[in-house]
Amino acid sequence: MAGFGDPHLETVDGAGLTLGIVGARWHSDLVDHMVDRAQAAAKACGVESVTTVRVAGSVELPVVAQALAKKCDAVVTLGVVIRGETAHFDYVCDAVTAGLTRVALDEQTPVAHGVLTVESLGQARDRAGLEDSIEDKGWQSTVAVLDAVLAIREVNKD
Template structure:
């Protein structure tokens, strides 16, 4: 959590845009809240439509993000991966990051990486957008994806 240099805005002008959000079911008490915050960010930004898809785990996020990226203007992937006692954490985090990046590039659609990759539950909660959280990753990731979609729209017009 850098804590400095974060863009400060409450909404993006998403009028005319469609948004897809894919979220995991692991750590649902955190991810469900992040999903709610992502939807709130989309609504505050006046997007035309929000499609939500759920998957069990983080490794499944990229394939659903790709399906959404083919149908919407911006995608947000949400989840929580907490480090355990094995190297599985590194494989999952790398796979998700590589997959989401590939989807964004292959589909020319912004895909925001809203997957918390943390050492423990407290770190995840601090980033999940609760009243006592230092960050609001669901909301911020949604604004980032919508902002990139607006920038792409501008580039296409020029």
């Protein structure tokens, strides 16, 4: 989310839903907080079962998200990728985005892309849900993915 146009989803009714959260260990000071915020959002939405898993980096998120998508109603993926001086940033961001999209479509399970892809550590801090952050990607991604589950269930009603 760019900060503008925010749908202002505070919570949704997640009673009876199961959620998987997978976070990268790179930039753990930020991702740890994002995971905490995702867990808090799940609790605020009444989600009954949350499974949290950690992986080395953002490239590993899609495969673990796929394993969680087979067992959970929705999955939140969280990480931080900061542009450096090489093309590595582009390859990681492309692979993660394509992988998470593929998992969601192949498993027919909503997967939230809560991976911060930013130019600087300051931009990541602004989006990590810290006390002085302008965005809270852990919370927002969780509520959005739970909302998607509810939307799919509405579409699939007889």
